[in-house]
Amino acid sequence: MRCLNVHQGQALRDLERAFKNFFTVPGRGFPKFKKKGKKDSLYLEGSIKILKGNYIKLPRIGIVKTYCILPSVPVKNVRISKRAGDWYISFKYDECQPRPLTKKRxxxxxxxxxxxxxxxxxxxxxxxxxxxxxxxxxxxxxxxxxxxxxxxxxxxxxxxxxxxxxxxxxxxxxxxxxxxxxxxxxxxxxxxxxxxxxx
Known part of the structure; x- marks a missing residue:
């Protein structure tokens, strides 16, 4: 049930951010409930591990094969979303080495x-x-x-x-x-x- 609790906690954080945007960002409307079947998404965190190549292990879901080759980095959380019948996964991780600054031209x-x-x-x-x-x-x-x-x-x-x-x-x-x-x-x-x- 930990996975479900994490998802609910993220939903509350998303709701808090939506209300902050409503009160502070001009033009933002009042937060609306997400309708089922429209912009479906799922947030997960915990024991997430990227395996070799294009496989990632998710809690309570198991091993999932992705289209692209994934970097071998420790993952903090993932968000799975659905667009036009296709499923997408985005994940957050810490970049170990800072990128060098480029010279301005x-x-x-x-x-x-x-x-x-x-x-x-x-x-x-x-x-x-x-x-x-x-x-x-x-x-x-x-x-x-x-x-x-x-x-x-x-x-x-x-x-x-x-x-x-x-x-x-x-x-x-x-x-x-x-x-x-x-x-x-x-x-x-x-x-x-x-x-x-x-x-």
Missing amino acids: AIIGVDVGINALATCSDGTTYPNVKAYKQAKKRLTRYQRRVQKKEPGSKNRAKAVKKLAKTHKKIADIRADALHELTTWASFKPQHHSDRSMTM
């Missing part, structure tokens, strides 16, 4: 947009990838299908699931493209100033 601004993936202050423009444009077309098509389905029907539930997967695919495509862009930019001999990074 010339500054360049990066503006992330919608029509273009990113535009730099030196005039360089990076267009959206082809897969992103194709996924946007599918998104429009699935949105129309959801609107035509009867609320509460199984067909609407199927259409909503496809729509959610398309939203996730678009977010993943943009995140991957931005990751490649920022990785490339980090090796350029400039110091970059990012703007409008929220997707």
Whole structure:
């Protein structure tokens, strides 16, 4: 039952943070209860151990195989979440060795947009990838299908699931493209100033 108690304790900490944001952060609304089936997540801490390769041992769940290779570090806690039918795990750990400071160089601004993936202050423009444009077309098509389905029907539930997967695919495509862009930019001999990074 320890695992369940830890999860409840984290839920109370999340609630406390939500109320603090409501009273201190302008524009934050009153905290709402999470609806079952929407943004489902689970918090765990305790005897968590990363095994060799892409396996992690979780309390009361057992050994779970992950898609990516995990670092061999002691884990403090994990949060398991569900997005568009797929499960994700994020974990917190202490980085043993601090990263060396990089030497500051010339500054360049990066503006992330919608029509273009990113535009730099030196005039360089990076267009959206082809897969992103194709996924946007599918998104429009699935949105129309959801609107035509009867609320509460199984067909609407199927259409909503496809729509959610398309939203996730678009977010993943943009995140991957931005990751490649920022990785490339980090090796350029400039110091970059990012703007409008929220997707």
